[in-house]
Amino acid sequence: QVQLVESGGGVVQPGRSLRLSCAASGFTFSSYAIHWVRQAPGEGLEWVAVISYDGSVTYYSDSVKGRFTISRDISKNTLYLQMNSLRAEDTALYYCARVRVMGNHPGAFDIWGQGTMVTVSS
Amino acid sequence: EIVMTQSPATLSVSPGQRVTLSCRASQSVSSNLVWYQQKPGQAPRLLIYDASTRASGIPARFSGSGSGTEFTLTISSLQSEDFAVYYCQQYKNWWTFGQGTKVEIK
DSSP states (O other), X not given: OOEEEEEOOEEEOTTOOEEEEEEEESXXXXXXXXXXXXXXXXSOEEEEEXXXXXXXXEEEOTTTTTTEEEEEXXXXXXXXXXXXXXXXXXXXXXXXXXXXXXXXXXXXXXXXXXXXXXXXXX | OOOEXXXXXXEEEOTTOOEEEEEEESSOOTTOEEEEEEOTTSXXXXXXXXXXXXXXXXXXXXXXXXXXXEXXXXXXXXXXXXXXXXXEEEOSSSOEEOOXXXXXXX
């Protein structure tokens, strides 16, 4: 079935790096833009980054710009989030989410993974 | 940045009641508005997109309305499985979420 599965979370010290992965299955991965959205413990949802269906365009929230990099490997049907210079405020459950419409339509997120937890602590 | 404000923060209701949740945008988002439902320990679930279109598999008791800056999610008769947190999100200009409305059992 159509699904996204995140991995790569863990506990990391401030200033260190971590790479998250999001494995896609059940749909044509190369046809959809994919986002990362995070949720701090007990808090709401925060948009983090997006990559276009073909990987040519990326956007980031101001809170992660310059520290995080979103990328995708179409041959592996996998999305990545490289997180550098991590801070305590990056502690959150990180979700990948697919845009409902193929192409670069900036629409709703219809498929979400189960999330992977990142804890930044010394 | 477009700021999304949801009200109320918490709503205490009884099963069978009609529920209305509000979402306000700091500037017009046209109909580029989405509603999600999130239950504890689960990922968000798409309910409504383009302000008023139900997503696949969403029961008819859920409906969305509004355009511009004022939006509403209505649950016509609350079922036990509807107790959750509801988020609105705009995608007119980047992507921002409201802070959520928790619907709890009265």
